[in-house]
Amino acid sequence: MSTAIELYAEFDHPGMVAVCIEVIGWCQAQSAPERAATLLGAARTVWQRHSQLKLAQSALATVTRRVETTLRQKLGNETFDVAFDTGQALTLDDALRLAGATGEPRPEALAPRTTLTRRENQVAALVAEGLTNKEIATKLTISPRTVDAHVDHILTKLGFRSRTQIARWVSAGDDG
Known part of the structure; x- marks a missing residue:
């Protein structure tokens, strides 16, 4: 999937980049729910920045709503919202790193924004x-x-x- 994201990003296909980020978020829902919520937020930002992609986004909406419901149950609304908002604030490059699309994820881009307790x-x-x-x-x-x-x-x-x-x-x- 990460190779696909890299190619779609390189050839300027934001809709497919958003699809890949969103699907990776779906896949992470059980094993890494906060990461999944962050990825869904990042995908939402890509969708919103490219209004011509509304039809493609609506095709994924049913599954995304189910995944969001699962994540909210697993994390609680507040934790989900924080992770989702973090994802929405990411640049495309940071979202690609988080999705693992640039080889080994390079979290240093996120480090200034996040600190561990x-x-x-x-x-x-x-x-x-x-x-x-x-x-x-x-x-x-x-x-x-x-x-x-x-x-x-x-x-x-x-x-x-x-x-x-x-x-x-x-x-x-x-x-x-």
Whole structure:
């Protein structure tokens, strides 16, 4: 999918770029709900900037509404809205990075806009040490479900897809 986005962007096909970003958001709904909401917001911005694409957007609307409903149930309205609004504020380049369309996601473009909370930084450091969510929960005396939520938030805020990327990010911060 990321190669498709790169090609559509290179040949100036914003409708197909929006479709790809939106579909990636759908696919992330279960595994990374905040990231999914952010991607849906980014796709919405692409749609709005290119009014000639209304017909294409309406073809996806039914599935997108179902995914948004699922994400709101999973995240709660407030968290969904924050993630969605973050996505809407992204530039196209940042949206492409978040969608993974430019090779390895480069979250440094998002870094000035997002910062991790104190607890998210603690969780990220423990992820970098190789601890499981259950081990992190025990160490911080919080529930494993809360750790899951923190890890999801970290992944979303930094535009990552894996714990390995979190570990690399933490290690890079220690070096510089």
